[in-house]
Amino acid sequence: MKRKQLVIGLFGFGNVGQGLCDVLRRVNPDNVRIARACVRNTKKHRDAPVPITDKADDIFNDPEINLIVELIDDADAAYVIVERALRQGIPVVSGNKKMLAYHIMDLIELQRLTGTALLYDASACGSIPVIRNLEEYYDNDLLISVKGILNGSSNFILSKIFNEGMDYSEALSIAQRLGFAESNPTLDVDGWDSLFKLVIITIHAFGVYVRPEEIFTFGIGRMTADDIRFANEKRRRIKLVGCAEKLGDDKLALTVMPQLISKQKYIYSVEDEFNGIVIKGMFYYKQFMFGRGAGGHPTGSSVLSDITAQTYDYRYEYKKLNSGHTPTYTTDFIFRIYYRYTTEGERHLLTFENINESYKSATYNYIVGDICLSELIRNADTLRRAEVFVAAYPAD
Amino acid sequence: MKRKQLVIGLFGFGNVGQGLCDVLRRVNPDNVRIARACVRNTKKHRDAPVPITDKADDIFNDPEINLIVELIDDADAAYVIVERALRQGIPVVSGNKKMLAYHIMDLIELQRLTGTALLYDASACGSIPVIRNLEEYYDNDLLISVKGILNGSSNFILSKIFNEGMDYSEALSIAQRLGFAESNPTLDVDGWDSLFKLVIITIHAFGVYVRPEEIFTFGIGRMTADDIRFANEKRRRIKLVGCAEKLGDDKLALTVMPQLISKQKYIYSVEDEFNGIVIKGMFYYKQFMFGRGAGGHPTGSSVLSDITAQTYDYRYEYKKLNSGHTPTYTTDFIFRIYYRYTTEGERHLLTFENINESYKSATYNYIVGDICLSELIRNADTLRRAEVFVAAYPAD
Numbered sequence: 001m002k003r004k005q006l007v008i009g010l011f012g013f014g015n016v017g018q019g020l021c022d023v024l025r026r027v028n029p030d031n032v033r034i035a036r037a038c039v040r041n042t043k044k045h046r047d048a049p050v051p052i053t054d055k056a057d058d059i060f061n062d063p064e065i066n067l068i069v070e071l072i073d074d075a076d077a078a079y080v081i082v083e084r085a086l087r088q089g090i091p092v093v094s095g096n097k098k099m100l101a102y103h104i105m106d107l108i109e110l111q112r113l114t115g116t117a118l119l120y121d122a123s124a125c126g127s128i129p130v131i132r133n134l135e136e137y138y139d140n141d142l143l144i145s146v147k148g149i150l151n152g153s154s155n156f157i158l159s160k161i162f163n164e165g166m167d168y169s170e171a172l173s174i175a176q177r178l179g180f181a182e183s184n185p186t187l188d189v190d191g192w193d194s195l196f197k198l199v200i201i202t203i204h205a206f207g208v209y210v211r212p213e214e215i216f217t218f219g220i221g222r223m224t225a226d227d228i229r230f231a232n233e234k235r236r237r238i239k240l241v242g243c244a245e246k247l248g249d250d251k252l253a254l255t256v257m258p259q260l261i262s263k264q265k266y267i268y269s270v271e272d273e274f275n276g277i278v279i280k281g282m283f284y285y286k287q288f289m290f291g292r293g294a295g296g297h298p299t300g301s302s303v304l305s306d307i308t309a310q311t312y313d314y315r316y317e318y319k320k321l322n323s324g325h326t327p328t329y330t331t332d333f334i335f336r337i338y339y340r341y342t343t344e345g346e347r348h349l350l351t352f353e354n355i356n357e358s359y360k361s362a363t364y365n366y367i368v369g370d371i372c373l374s375e376l377i378r379n380a381d382t383l384r385r386a387e388v389f390v391a392a393y394p395a396d
Numbered sequence: 397m398k399r400k401q402l403v404i405g406l407f408g409f410g411n412v413g414q415g416l417c418d419v420l421r422r423v424n425p426d427n428v429r430i431a432r433a434c435v436r437n438t439k440k441h442r443d444a445p446v447p448i449t450d451k452a453d454d455i456f457n458d459p460e461i462n463l464i465v466e467l468i469d470d471a472d473a474a475y476v477i478v479e480r481a482l483r484q485g486i487p488v489v490s491g492n493k494k495m496l497a498y499h500i501m502d503l504i505e506l507q508r509l510t511g512t513a514l515l516y517d518a519s520a521c522g523s524i525p526v527i528r529n530l531e532e533y534y535d536n537d538l539l540i541s542v543k544g545i546l547n548g549s550s551n552f553i554l555s556k557i558f559n560e561g562m563d564y565s566e567a568l569s570i571a572q573r574l575g576f577a578e579s580n581p582t583l584d585v586d587g588w589d590s591l592f593k594l595v596i597i598t599i600h601a602f603g604v605y606v607r608p609e610e611i612f613t614f615g616i617g618r619m620t621a622d623d624i625r626f627a628n629e630k631r632r633r634i635k636l637v638g639c640a641e642k643l644g645d646d647k648l649a650l651t652v653m654p655q656l657i658s659k660q661k662y663i664y665s666v667e668d669e670f671n672g673i674v675i676k677g678m679f680y681y682k683q684f685m686f687g688r689g690a691g692g693h694p695t696g697s698s699v700l701s702d703i704t705a706q707t708y709d710y711r712y713e714y715k716k717l718n719s720g721h722t723p724t725y726t727t728d729f730i731f732r733i734y735y736r737y738t739t740e741g742e743r744h745l746l747t748f749e750n751i752n753e754s755y756k757s758a759t760y761n762y763i764v765g766d767i768c769l770s771e772l773i774r775n776a777d778t779l780r781r782a783e784v785f786v787a788a789y790p791a792d
Binding site: 019022023026027126127128129132133136137138142266269281282283284285286287288289290291292297298300301302304305309312317319 | 415418419422423522523524525528529532533538662665677678679680681682683684685686687688693694696697698700701705708710713715
């Protein structure tokens with residue numbers, strides 16, 4: 001097979017861009033070369049191993065460049081780059097999950113119109129090849145659910161809490177010191193990063209696109225010592241889980257929220273900064289994929305896999321999206337939650353279908369009960385602002 | 397994308413053939429249909445949901461049939477079928493690992509000559525999409541090792557022993573009663589099934605073919621209560637592991653043998669009839685894939701994934717085999733083993749490079765020492781016939 005020679009224009013030279021350069025230097029493929037990197041501040045990258053520019057045109061006007069690799073943080077700027085590249089007929093590899101979560105449908109259409117490929121396996125779960133597996137391997141009709149720990153930073157914090165008995169703020173500051181969490185950790189601990197990944201995964205798993213703001217998203221930032229004790233007493237751990245789950249043959253529910261996970265579940269044992277995904281099928285029961293979900297080298301390595309795929313003109317075919325029989329997103333889904341609250345006002349914020357446990361004391365009140373997902377979505381903004389904690393409480 | 401209509405000629409209607417029919421009935425794809433099944437004994441399959449024949453020509457001469465699915469036990473007969481199909485230009489899906497382990501190089505050449513595809517993801521690790529992942533995703537130069545529990549039957553037996561304190565024969569008979577082991581369990585417990593899978597995996601992981609008889613293969617059939625106690629005392633479990641491991645940049649060592657696995661390793665927790673594969677890469681550390689490795693429905697589901705891939709003319713490209721820079725198989729590899737023996741003759745059968753522990757008593761003798769793989773291969777036949785047990789003893 002004849003492989004294409006790739007000359008790359010790289011946007012962004014942060015952690016992942018540097019990781020990609022390290023991986024490329026070691027692998028040293030004879031058909032892949034970075035021609036130039038475009039960064040915001042050229043002074044910061046004086047020692048970069050490739051020519052540096054701060055003008056996008058230097059890349060877009062270089063006739064040699066036949067692949068754009070976009071690894072910048074800013075989702076809006078990333079969209080501008082990716083759209084321009086596709087319109088110019090230059091294939092793109094992107095790792096920008098937020099940009100993809102909001103613009104994926106436009107970008108799928110643009111790929112179709114221009115016949116130009118956009119690959120983004122690196123955007124979800126770093127080194128775990130989850131998107132390409134869902135796209136290529138798991139047949140739509142057999143898939144029942146895809147659930148996983150999609151964010152390494154929050155999982156690192158939760159591991160410290162449940163394995164080493166730390167409290168939340170102590171665990172967070174260690175995660176920040178070790179580089180597993182940003183100084184502003186909102187994106188990770190409040191579930192947004194997991195949400196963006198779930199949106200992308202759901203396209204490839206079930207052929208369904210749901211806008212991020214339509215999905216109930218709740219993080220671990222409000223978790224207190226009471227919640228941790230509750231989990232420990234029930235012999236469970238709190239994990240931040242992104243979940244896409246078929247209900248019957250034609251409905252699909254999506255959530256990003258803490259879950260009280262019992263020991264029997266695979267994701268119970270996903271520790272530290274790792275990611276793990278459980279794919280449940282009708283006939284093969286469960287599969288579990290596990291690996292490093294973040295970091296410059298694992299993600300750089302995943303970006304290189306997308307680059308390599310471009311040497312033989314691989315494209316996502318969006319088979320499930322195009323299959324014509326996809327489930328419909330529903331919020332009419334009743335499931336059990338643990339709800340910890342402080343005031344009576346908060347108590348009556350949520351209408352439960354059924355209350356299984358109700359506990360009150362001077363300092364700590366909770367309800368375990370069944371609630372409709374639409375009820376949580378209706379109150380999502382209020383819940384996120386209040387001194388409450390919500391976690392799914394699945395059966396053992 | 398336009399999908400091809402597939403009309404299948406099925407060879408074999410055992411456990412997996414039946415599983416495939418069940419999966420197809422449930423999924424009900426509108427572009428896949430089994431036209432006819434060819435079996436040895438038509439009387440046995442009177443109630444099959446498809447027309448039955450005992451003449452291969454009924455399939456090969458049916459002009460409607462454009463895919464052969466081969467799911468028979470007999471490796472020689474399977475080869476005849478697969479070769480004939482490819483020569484006739486009919487693509488094939490096969491699950492016959494023994495046939496593939498011996499004939500894969502001929503069949504790769506035949507695919508090239510005829511331009512006709514042969515897919516066999518179902519042949520290794522049932523429902524885990526390991527072959528296609530190695531082929532499509534993991535870039536050759538980054539892979540360091542692929543290790544795994546490749547046989548569900550022997551793992552089921554080992555789980556019963558180490559979790560429930562059963563002895564070997566008790567665990568074997570339960571495995572047989574539950575259908576996880578054959579009445580003649582040699583293929584599973586002596587490592588041959590794992591060996592065939594390892595040969596196939598190694599082609600796709602490293603682009604290297606090694607004939608099965610050149611690979612050191614030792615099973616769990618000779619394991620005694622002493623070996624089990626030794627493992628427990630060292631806080632390890634014995635697992636039957638297939639292993640392909642790069643040594644430096646250009647050498648590759650392969651083994652199929654019991655390993656004393658410590659708790660920190662992912663495969664320590666692979667229980668019962670499950671399979672688990674750890675893929676180690678230079679930059680992403682480790683990935684772990686886990687799932688049902690056997691059984692009619694999981695394997696039938698994997699066969700269906702290969703069938704679905706044929707609807708869009710997917711082919712393995714053998715990228716690593718064709719890459720021109722593959723490592724060389726070596727047996728010049730020193731590693732630590734546990735060697736339990738009975739007689740002095742057995743003691744001196746093996747020449748160790750270095751002996752770390754040596755224990756003798758009236759009934760139980762062992763050595764823990766470093767040995768060259770070539771020394772084990774030289775004595776493999778004798779070891780398999782003697783009252784000894786050999787297990788790799790990797791560092792923690």
